[in-house]
Amino acid sequence: MEYDEAALDRAFLALADPVRRALIARLSRGPATVNELAEPFPITLQAVSRHISVLEAAGLITRTRDGQRRPCHLAPSALEQLTGWIDQYRLTTERRFRRIDAVLETVKEQDQ
């Protein structure tokens, strides 16, 4: 698995904003246009457009053309990278805890 540091930085920065995280959460349920995405938010359409541009620049979403509609889609590979980053940390930590499990076994034998 290749990690592109600069791309990860952009992605994390893009996700550092609660509105952008909410947009990503909405897109995880399926593609949507900017108008559809803007509906639940008490902010202007322009503000939502800017957030979408940031997500697009970070490679987290892509946009296709469908006649007059330009729906946004989640880029699955980008999200895999993000989850991979924290998952790998979790695996490293879990491996350390499994070594604790092993040491605990010897301690428990001594306690008996």
Place this chain on the structure above:
Amino acid sequence: MSDTIINAPANTPFIEVLRDFDATPAQLFKVSTDPDLIAQWLGPNNLEMEVVEYDVRPGGRYRYIHRDPSGAEFAFRGVFHAIEPGAMVIQTFEYEGFPGEVSLEKATYTATANGVQLRTWSVFPSIEARDGMVASGMERGLTEGLDKLAALVAKETGR
């Protein structure tokens, strides 16, 4: 025995780690604070581990060093702030490669129906410091994984 849960909320300098162990709080506390026992688990698989000092008392210091096969050293140190035997430890944590980037860690040991839950709550001096720490853990994990893979391949090919 269960898997590790990691919570690293976006846009915060926090990391929460939760994990259940099949032991009593006293036993887990002992394994987590006894210098001889710590040397057996604290450190990546492929690195040699030296516990220089580990004085688990309020105001006590700790320092340990990982050495990789090339002799490169990675040293960590900190101070114990508060101790409740079998229940809680509050300590500072610093990787000497990034001096001054000190995090504060609180570990609690809570008895559960079938063992003990360890919860560690780390507060880093910045979001960047936290993300850097997580990323370094990732790199170490990748290195370990590759080493294991290499060993496996060597075994399969008889070299």
